[in-house]
Amino acid sequence: MTLTEVGSVPEAEVREGLSCERDLAAAAWAITENGSLAAGISGRESRLPRELGPLDASGIDGLVELIRGGGDPLGEAFARIRPADQRRLLGATYTPPEIVSAMVDWVAGRGELSRVVDPGTGSGRFLLAAGRACPQASLVGVEIDPLAALVARANLTAVGFDTRSQIVVGDYRTAALDGCGGTTAFLGNPPYVRHHQIDPAAKRWLADSAARLGLHASGLAGLHAHFLVATALYARCGDLGSFVTSAEWLDVNYGQLLRELVASRLGGVSVHVVDPAASPFSDAATTAAVTCFEVGTTSKVIRMKRVPDTDALGALDGGRRLDRQRLLGAARWTPLLNGTPKPPAGYVELGELCRVHRGAVTGANKTWITDALDPALPSSVLAPAVTRARELFDAPDATLHTTLGLLAVIDLPADLDVFDSADRALVDRFLREARRQGIPSGYVARHRSPWWSVRLRDPAPILATYMARRPPAFVRNKAAARHINVAHGIYPREPLTEATLDALAVALCAAAPTAVGRTYAGGLVKFEPSEMARIHIPAPEMLKAMAA
Known part of the structure; x- marks a missing residue:
């Protein structure tokens, strides 16, 4: 291969000549075929196209110039031609x-x-x-x-x-x-x-x-x-x-x-x-x-x-x-x-006062989440729940006063014999449809027994978002709504008065902007339960004083 003079082929023209995988493979082979690495080419590589498309010999020389100059025109073309979602598979x-x-x-x-x-x-x-x-x-x-x-x-x-x-x-x-x-x-x-x-x-x-x-x-x-x-x-x-x-x-x-x-x-x-x-x-x-x-x-x-x-x-x-x-x-x-900062004087970690639990995982939200008044199921299995983080971010005064507007999670008991004949017929019809959709073979359903029992946690007095590009929202759950894994529930280790819970929620809201979770690309911040449990809050005596 004889190189043309540097700059004799416009760079844009060289790059534009690589518009599909066929062109890229052919150009790569044209560079490789006269070198030592051509001898060891694999069967899968040998089946790639070798006939040059828009690029002629001078275009190949232009590519070599760019590569020798420290560029990666072939790699850039690969990343441009092969869609990101396909590259992501490998x-x-x-x-x-x-x-x-x-x-x-x-x-x-x-x-x-x-x-x-x-x-x-x-x-x-x-x-x-x-x-x-x-x-x-x-x-x-x-x-x-x-x-x-x-x-x-x-x-x-x-x-x-x-x-x-x-x-x-x-x-x-x-x-x-x-x-x-x-x-x-x-x-x-x-x-x-x-x-x-x-x-x-x-x-x-x-x-x-x-x-x-x-x-x-x-x-x-x-x-x-x-x-x-x-x-x-x-x-x-x-x-x-x-x-x-x-x-x-x-x-x-x-x-x-x-x-x-x-x-x-x-x-x-x-x-x-x-x-x-x-x-x-x-x-x-x-x-x-x-x-x-x-x-x-x-x-x-x-x-x-x-x-x-x-x-x-x-x-x-x-x-x-x-x-x-x-x-x-x-x-x-x-x-x-x-380093891990210690709580200032008069403060403790949230975990000393409360347990933090992530909400239940349904494994198939389209199946297990429905309208709160769905007539196709007994009302006793329809549990109004927070199913979207936005419902907590948008809660007025950081308080969930009512379950109106919330969807429901279908929370079936493990023992289906508790239903009367009319309700059992509705439940059986629902489960037949779930089986038809293959729900029992899903990853989450396979790992719970029985597969139809989501087992929602009890209502948490305080609910919290845990993943967003903003500080977590802490919301008093006065409506006793349940929650799935879009939120964490905060449960006091010992009974607290309503006023003390209100004061705790206020303290958590104040601490949210400085809370430290794990940060992902683009500023997305996530709090595992153990990380949320390390947030500094006023000690119990101070909370009681705030509630008075």
Whole structure:
């Protein structure tokens, strides 16, 4: 391939020539076919189109110019052509250059590397940057999408890294990675796919693999957790790495597996959490945490740091020094970034006075929520309930005075023999229709016995929203409405007078703007019950004085 003079082909013309997957595959192959990586092309890649569309030879030369200049026109075209909802099925979110640069600089600065492995290569952004920073290292990319894999081959070929590169088309969890005589750096952005889209066989793999490491895996873990477990199995003492993932594993229950991996087996060195408001990924509403690790480290601390945006990642050093053993025992890591403030004098945590419980999960709201006066069911099973957070945000004077206007949850008892014949006939008809819709086979219904009993909690004196881009709303529930999992119920551990409950609700409303939950991308704040229980409120004596 002979390059034209730089700038001889307008950049816009080159980019516009890639308008569909056929054109992208053909262009990628045109770059790859004369390089070393063409020999190892997989069967799935070989079936992709190879006939050039709008781009001629000069257009291909223009693409090579852009790639050699540090651009990623093929990867950008892939992200533009393949709709975001389709890319999301495989967790394909392409990493901004400032994140790539910080992570590559960190691994390159740890000493000479023999190999760099990117578990979810995409267009090869991490491998290209690592190839420039580590000229002695071999480059291995694992990618399950054949079109993305072909794009990575093209990019590596364009910059002349093809002779020291290998692209494996397949699943990283089961990839046959050959041994390496020196240090391997694991580097990349593991795919982010939620557990709902992960098949049972893959979840069994996670459970079995975690058990090999002496750890327990939750079935709620996302695909990025699978990749970190696979890395822990592949890595050897002295290997190192840097991964950018969603930051939610720092705090959620399923993240216990990753917290233990980072604090122990993987040898975490640092965790840098990007402020969620920064929206680090342009094509995905997710948070970001960059985790650096060195297997076999003897350091007793892990550094943690919050940065305002991706430009502030810097050298991925610095931050608060946290004892490794303390992190192993912590249920959440985010509060440790700034420490957990103690209640001021005269105040206590809400959890000392009340229990906080999330509302029941129906498993199929379209089936279990109906009109409060639905004539097709006995009135005794229609429980007026808060089913939308908006009903709490819009409550006048932060008080729910009546259930008028609320929908009802169908709250059937476990024992259906309590109904008389007329009501039983209505219930049986409802259950036949639910069976016809497949409701008993749903995830939630399968895990409750009997499947038709939602088991709403008793009315909570105070209800609270727990996820929004605004502080939580605390509402006195004087209407005795029930609630589902759009709200938390706050239940006093000991009986409180109505006036004291009113004072508590007022105090919670006052504390809401400064309450600290877990923040997701775009400023979405979520409070788990345990986090809401840590809100500071006046001590009981002060509440009683406020109520007097």
